[in-house]
Amino acid sequence: MSANQDPTSIPFEALPLDPNGPPGNAWGRFGPNDELGTLNLLTPEVIVEAAKEIKTGVRISIDWLLSMPSFPSFNRNPFKQELVLRHPNCVFDDILTFNSQGSSQWDGFRHYANQKARKFYNGHTTEEIESSDVIGLHTVVEHGGMTGRGVLLDFADWASTNSISVSALESEAITLEQIKQVVIDHKLEFRKGDILLIRSGFTAAYNELTEQQRRDMPNRPSPDFNGVEATEGMLRWLWEHQFAAVGGDAPSFERAPIRGSHADPNFNLHEWVLAGWGTPIGEMFDLEKLSAHCKTTGRYSFFLSSMPLKVAGGVASPPNAFAIF
Template identity: 50%
Template sequence: MAEKSSEFSFPPFSSLPLDPSGPPGNAWGRFGPDDQLGMLNLLTPAVVARAAEEIKTGIRVSLDWPLTKPKYPSHGRPPFKHEIVNRARGPELRVVNDDVLTFNTQASTQWDGFRHFDWAEAGGIVGRGVLIDYASWAIEKTIELKPFQAFQIPFAHIQDLVKERGITFRPGDILFIRTGFTEAHAALTDDEQKALTERSSPDFSGIESSEATLRFLWENQFAAVAGDAPAFERSPPVGPDTDHRFVLHEWLLGGWGMPIGEMFDLEKLSRTCRELGRYSFFLSSMPLRVGDLYEASFCALPWLETDC
């Protein structure tokens, strides 16, 4: 069950689209005609202050996958490049070295979104994170993980996991789903990593693209969603077993203004949550402060709590 927001009244999912002239399922105008933050409006001072109560142990875990990962980015994107440039001039001057980093913002951990200037100005994505650790749950249930196949994680599995682990949601939560992608990627040889990128179709597992999934995301009033998979939802999102009317990227980004995080490193977070018996935490994530970015690399850091 999810709490209801005390600051915002949410129209039912059945009322979408709010703007008949817009795309299917849109929530345009939900936060006013000139809004640029979308669902991040749910991260009010009161919501963030309450989320800070999650900090009990002070344990900190980075969710950033190294910028060097993957070594072979998809879709022909250039790999990460690190140059050390010596700036010293003359034999008697002190040695001065600069680090010059060149990378594609869509190659590694990223927030996939609708340009990011306004939420960088608003202070980033800060609030209560909740982890749905599908990979560990699937192993417990002897369900095969298929991170490098176009496999849809059934929404029914997500429902069962949430119920079994007693996970609850609050308005403004940031939802994370672990599929096991980064763990499986780390086990690949260099040749296998390269072959993965060179495939004719970018097949990766992800959450089911369906009306049921969208209803779940809307009714729980998440501010943002993220995962370790390259696309959060199954990739490619449209196939013989999917309904093209419910592509999550189209509904969440353009329709609701809900950022989608991709290729987060959730391995240490998963281990820590299992050790503590907790799946909620305080999250702080700040996109690069560059205007008009379509994708944004960032720094993400959660603080975990216990029941104490």
């Protein structure tokens, strides 16, 4: 990148920025020692504008319970809470044990590397990750968290309204053309530095399952869930809008499994977006109440307050997030 080039206005065709890194990377965009990635777009000026979304004071939590899903997929252990009565006093503590990837989460930059290069955002190696707290989520907290203007792209409601049959519990792609149509029909407008949330309908579908169906889900031959298509077109669209972070209610932002005959290995979204651009990815957010409020009011943008756990070297974290209208 040229010394005089604005790091917020780089064309997609200019990628990769680091010629020694993997395809599509934006390493060095915000400097060689950057730990915030596209969260650098959340400038004080952007936050001031985002705060103007607060008009009614309505607050909606968009975290799922830490205990959900009750039987996690991807061979992850379930949430555990131990309630401890501190005898002889009448005082309770609770001890929580959970995988930070188990429920609603932000994937931090230590989570997913470019698999071929085996390097994380800005070129960090596994050895660096294991020996230091470099690019940990605690850095995000110290810089004010993931706080800014959020926009809900409610694909699930749009599909239902237009009699389009979709299943959040099957491996189906939310296509770029469908996303563009939701933008038009819901009159969405994006700004640089927005935090994009896409509702696929996963948590709603999961809530309808029986106990046995929830127990059986992790044992399926393949972890099939819907999500956005992993294509060059989708990556171009995401890059052009310059989101500070992206996420949704699905177990994987892109169609799962994220590898297989249906997926182009050249355009894996976790590799490009998380490891390449330094854009945090959110998964399994509970967007049901948010969806209902947005539909009732016709407002799909809001102030988003999200503060990850301040764990040195944190890989991922519950979002601790609210949408505020």
